[in-house]
Amino acid sequence: MERIMDHLAHERSKAQFSVEEMKIIWAGSLHAFQVSDRIARLVASDPGFRKDNRAVLSRKELFKSALRKAAYVWKRINELALSEEEASWLRFYVDELAYAYIHWGMFVPAIKGSATEEQQQKWLPLANNMQIIGTYAQTELGHGSNVRGLETTATFDQETDEFIIHSPTLTSSKWWPGGLGKVATHAVVYARLITDGQDYGVHGFLVQIRSLDDHFPLPGVTVGDIGMKFGSGAFNSIDNGFLRFNHVRIPRNQMLMKVSRVTRQGKYVESNVPKQLLYGAMVYVRQIIVADASIALSRAVCIATRYSAVRRQFGPPHEDENGKGVETQVIDYKTQQSRLFPLLASAYAFRFVGEWLKWLYTDLIQKLEANDFSTLPEAHACTAGLKSLTTSAAADGIKECWKLCGGHGYLSSSGLPELYAAFVPACTYEGDNIVLLLQVSRFLMKTISQLQTGKKPIGTTAYMAHVEHLIQCRCTVQKAEDWLNPSVILEAFEARAIRLSVACAENLTKFATPLQGFSELSPDLVEAAVAHCQLIVVSKFIEKLQQNIEGNGVKQQLETLCNIYCLNLIHKHLGDFLSTGSISPKQASLASDQLRSRYSKLRSNVIALVDAFNYTDHFLGSVLGRYDGNVYPKLYEEAWKDPLNDSIVPDGYHEYIQPLLKQQLQNARL
Numbered sequence: 001m002e003r004i005m006d007h008l009a010h011e012r013s014k015a016q017f018s019v020e021e022m023k024i025i026w027a028g029s030l031h032a033f034q035v036s037d038r039i040a041r042l043v044a045s046d047p048g049f050r051k052d053n054r055a056v057l058s059r060k061e062l063f064k065s066a067l068r069k070a071a072y073v074w075k076r077i078n079e080l081a082l083s084e085e086e087a088s089w090l091r092f093y094v095d096e097l098a099y100a101y102i103h104w105g106m107f108v109p110a111i112k113g114s115a116t117e118e119q120q121q122k123w124l125p126l127a128n129n130m131q132i133i134g135t136y137a138q139t140e141l142g143h144g145s146n147v148r149g150l151e152t153t154a155t156f157d158q159e160t161d162e163f164i165i166h167s168p169t170l171t172s173s174k175w176w177p178g179g180l181g182k183v184a185t186h187a188v189v190y191a192r193l194i195t196d197g198q199d200y201g202v203h204g205f206l207v208q209i210r211s212l213d214d215h216f217p218l219p220g221v222t223v224g225d226i227g228m229k230f231g232s233g234a235f236n237s238i239d240n241g242f243l244r245f246n247h248v249r250i251p252r253n254q255m256l257m258k259v260s261r262v263t264r265q266g267k268y269v270e271s272n273v274p275k276q277l278l279y280g281a282m283v284y285v286r287q288i289i290v291a292d293a294s295i296a297l298s299r300a301v302c303i304a305t306r307y308s309a310v311r312r313q314f315g316p317p318h319e320d321e322n323g324k325g326v327e328t329q330v331i332d333y334k335t336q337q338s339r340l341f342p343l344l345a346s347a348y349a350f351r352f353v354g355e356w357l358k359w360l361y362t363d364l365i366q367k368l369e370a371n372d373f374s375t376l377p378e379a380h381a382c383t384a385g386l387k388s389l390t391t392s393a394a395a396d397g398i399k400e401c402w403k404l405c406g407g408h409g410y411l412s413s414s415g416l417p418e419l420y421a422a423f424v425p426a427c428t429y430e431g432d433n434i435v436l437l438l439q440v441s442r443f444l445m446k447t448i449s450q451l452q453t454g455k456k457p458i459g460t461t462a463y464m465a466h467v468e469h470l471i472q473c474r475c476t477v478q479k480a481e482d483w484l485n486p487s488v489i490l491e492a493f494e495a496r497a498i499r500l501s502v503a504c505a506e507n508l509t510k511f512a513t514p515l516q517g518f519s520e521l522s523p524d525l526v527e528a529a530v531a532h533c534q535l536i537v538v539s540k541f542i543e544k545l546q547q548n549i550e551g552n553g554v555k556q557q558l559e560t561l562c563n564i565y566c567l568n569l570i571h572k573h574l575g576d577f578l579s580t581g582s583i584s585p586k587q588a589s590l591a592s593d594q595l596r597s598r599y600s601k602l603r604s605n606v607i608a609l610v611d612a613f614n615y616t617d618h619f620l621g622s623v624l625g626r627y628d629g630n631v632y633p634k635l636y637e638e639a640w641k642d643p644l645n646d647s648i649v650p651d652g653y654h655e656y657i658q659p660l661l662k663q664q665l666q667n668a669r670l
């Protein structure tokens, strides 16, 4: 048997902590680690889940392959009688975007969140058994961010006890819903509710769009795919669709009636729950997207880190562990470290804030069930803000990782182009990132105005209670080591965040109306929101370190990562920290010194830190990120697999190359 050479073994031997213990920290618990590890291996060893040919498939082949895999996933879930938790891990590791993401991720949560108990009893078993396949049809051709501006109508017909769903204009066509184009049989459709001639705004309706017998669109329904999207593979395996209704009738009881309902007599009746609960599915998914951001970024970082340890360029002659003369590993260049290590730290930071956000969401749901809506505004602000912050950083980070791998990063076989193409729309879907930050700033301005009324800020805004101190406090750092003190870091971030918010609140008063002020100051408001969200990530990382963290050297590594995450943010947003007087130029320079020294401290541990993600080679899907570091032979092998190399002389030679060459030859002879 061929011995598998581990080109990264020397790197692994340098680690100063227990990788196995870190895997548990990354997974969240021993149980989560064990389940996810088992399912990851199950997927990796099953040829039915092969994905290495995705980049060369045509759109139709890619789509069909995604359909096949989705059906195979369902079959395996049933054959193996997987629990809900195991099934989620299976879908996750299969790593193929398909209609099932929207069915399970949005359609089912929308029903759970907005349907009455009775409606849930009818529809959830059908959806849970995949007897119907659903999509989430909110966005329209002319309206995405502005949900209140949706045009599709749902007009109540008292005579027949039905709603008539209609698309009055081209711009009212539903546009983008995943799984809609070719697969979904049902949709949660967001439409303006009209009864008794009055428009009550946007509500959710459950509408069947295709026959369950022959899959043809039902009468009055026009539906199709919106076309190819950015990048090969990636989102092209999903049929994002368009949908138009021509007076389609649905029974009255297919309005999702938890938040409000229409009676048999056509009377609109509000329940005692806030109307924002209609947007509940978005809060749920935004929280999941934060976890996705840490996964996507950590995948890219794992690839770039392993490859940076394998790749060698320039440098004074070194001897490797076998005494052979070699060039410098690119990971030892300080520029490479200053680009890569903050991304590694961010992956961990996002993991922990994602864990916390999941807790916040679970807590919200428990409170909502007890009719306590008090934490809804904060949960909305946190999910919106952290979704925005983490997806923007992860998308930029993946792109940086591809550049960190030089030319080879641009190859499909690096896995990075597809990862980028698949992840970058997360900056737009579930709310454009800027629009979401403006929601956060609205929440911050409201919190600040309530300080004057004596209302005590809670949760992630609790720091605002100390506004008087934070507005005038001075950072105490005198030497580089002082930057390792978590309370010093926290105070600097709190001071920057509150000073930016207070400046916005003061400036807003200078405008004739709040609307005008919000519009004029929106870039500043976005910066204040970013500062607040970064503070949340920083504080949750620091809180994580205060927990009981077991394992040889694990806590020390996490402390170093936390320091790098925070100090790099100070470095990147120095303008904010200096202009608000939160730190001085001298302290900024000490922060940079400390950051450099943290990179050196982390260096020998980075391969082990990416190993702790516990990603199989199947999941990573990258020649550059292989666990064994055996990059070059495998790149060469992959190159041979390209369809262009199926023949020695390419198709088209006889039509287009040979005549050209012959012509040139004849011309030369003349």
Ligand SMILES: CCCCCCCCCCCCCCCCC/C=C/C(=O)SCCNC(=O)CCNC(=O)[C@H](O)C(C)(C)COP(=O)(O)OP(=O)(O)OC[C@H]1O[C@@H](n2cnc3c(N)ncnc32)[C@H](O)[C@@H]1OP(=O)(O)O
Binding pocket: 095, 096, 097, 101, 102, 105, 106, 136, 138, 139, 144, 145, 146, 147, 148, 178, 233, 234, 235, 276, 277, 279, 280, 282, 283, 292, 296, 376, 377, 380, 418, 419, 422, 423, 426, 428, 429, 430, 431, 432, 435, 436, 439, 442, 443, 446
């Ligand atoms: C192949 C390789 C594989 C690689 C894999 C790697 C990648 C893995 C990724 C995994 C992918 C998963 C698949 C994902 C599929 C994507 C599916 C996408 C679906 C969608 O996009 S669905 C459509 C989403 N649409 C939006 O998000 C629209 C955004 N707009 C809005 O949310 C709202 O319109 C608005 C909030 C911005 C403004 O609305 P409006 O004007 O009505 O609101 P106001 O500003 O006036 O606010 C009113 C008050 O309501 C509060 N509010 C607003 N929203 C909410 C909410 N959601 N919850 C609670 N409260 C809310 C405001 O704060 C206001 O409160 P106030 O007290 O009055 O101030």
Ligand SMILES: Cc1cc2nc3c(=O)[nH]c(=O)nc-3n(C[C@H](O)[C@H](O)[C@H](O)COP(=O)(O)OP(=O)(O)OC[C@H]3O[C@@H](n4cnc5c(N)ncnc54)[C@H](O)[C@@H]3O)c2cc1C
Binding pocket: 102, 136, 137, 138, 139, 142, 143, 144, 145, 146, 175, 176, 177, 178, 235, 240, 425, 428, 429, 430, 431, 432, 433, 434, 435, 438, 522
């Ligand atoms: C891959 C993918 C999958 C999707 N899946 C679904 C789905 O399953 N179901 C569904 O319903 N939708 C889906 N969507 C649609 C998605 O939710 C919308 O694209 C998103 O909400 C943004 O809306 P928009 O496209 O209208 O952007 P726009 O709002 O038109 O944004 C365009 C620009 O205007 C700016 N802008 C907009 N409003 C403001 C403002 N008030 N202040 C300042 N700037 C502003 C934005 O920042 C952006 O730069 C999907 C989208 C993508 C890309």
